[in-house]
Amino acid sequence: MISNKARYAFRALLAIAEMPDGQPLTSAEIATRHAIPHKFLEQILVDLRNAGLLESRRGKHGGYVMLRPADMITFGEVLRLFEGPLAPLPCLSRQAYRRCEDCVNEQACDIRREFGRAYDAYRAILDNRTLGHALTREEGERQDDKSARRSA
Amino acid sequence: MISNKARYAFRALLAIAEMPDGQPLTSAEIATRHAIPHKFLEQILVDLRNAGLLESRRGKHGGYVMLRPADMITFGEVLRLFEGPLAPLPCLSRQAYRRCEDCVNEQACDIRREFGRAYDAYRAILDNRTLGHALTREEGERQDDKSARRSA
């Protein structure tokens, strides 16, 4: 299960991305519309701003706007911000690789191999599907189509 | 990341499954061979026994033996024992479905739809690959081959 924090972040991002021509949306608005605790949401929005996804404007008519187009932000990227590495085993993470202390031969590890398969499949989706996909409600794209806009 | 408990469980199961013609393997043996804290491992083995995967024998020449053949035990089944539901969102779990409290229309939820794709891919592997696959070191099977021995 992903954390509430991450779920709230997705809701907030989608709400902001849906605003007509980059109008700012306030944290209070998002909070009431999506039943998210306001003060908690504020912290999340700050994280998203620090990560370079959002820009904030203070004072009257303030709020948050997207800094990058929605189809340049993958689900994987957002998820990693709040959950850390997504890999099921430390030895499978690219961004935060760590050897299992008790591992004798990583290449021969049966557990690593099987989880590697599963993780590859999981990551292939999360790192290729973007907020833009979600918003345009695109249906079942197949591999190798235009969904790879931001593949590593 | 999966818990140490689950990782230890996989190591133990594979070790027991590898024993020649159902000879019992003791917790102490597994613990020293795989650098797992012994008392902690004992608790894990009891869980595996209660789940019907292992049979235990006490006293001298005691230990644990498999109750089901290794190719009838999927990675997903074992993982769920220790991690609970694998779904990224409660509303995507079949075995432990729960509505997100704040969700207005589940069918229209963008977040649910995208995570649903990712989870489907993840689960397809974990619920079809078995301990038997891991032990025989089968290479890159493609979809729709004999790997679906235990597909739901």
Added chain:
DNA sequence: CTTATAACCTACCTGTGTAGTAGGCTAAAG
């Protein structure tokens, strides 16, 4: 029958993470 072996059961402990709450400070607009 006794002893060694190995599984079994219950309780406890420490650290870390989750999910917030609380309260005030700061910048921008009118």
Added chain:
DNA sequence: CTTTAGCCTACTACACAGGTAGGTTATAAG
């Protein structure tokens, strides 16, 4: 100069992870 809305720091309650500890019970061999 007041309102609005973002910003920053601290704190709390609770749960779970990852063990440790200590003793009890069943089994087999001598």
